Amino acid sequence: MIAKGSRVRHKDKEIDKIKGVMAVLEIKNGYAVCGYSDFERYGKGIETYPLTDLKLGE
Structure with missing residues (x-):
C-alpha cells in the first residue's frame, strides 16, 4: 500500500x-x-500522479 x-x-x-x-x-x-528525497535531485520539481499509475519502488 x-x-x-x-x-x-x-x-x-x-x-x-x-x-x-x-x-x-x-x-x-x-x-x-511526488518529489525527490535525495539531495542530488532535490528541487527537480514536484509531480502529481493518480495512485493507480504508481507502484512501490525498491
Whole structure:
C-alpha cells in the first residue's frame, strides 16, 4: 500500500526511465504528490500522479 513517505515508481516504463524512484510527499483524493528525497535531485520539481499509475519502488 502506498502511503506518505513511500518510495514509488511510475508503472509506465518510459516515464519511469525519466523520473526514477520518487518519494510520496502527500496523498489526497486518490492522487499522490511526488518529489525527490535525495539531495542530488532535490528541487527537480514536484509531480502529481493518480495512485493507480504508481507502484512501490525498491
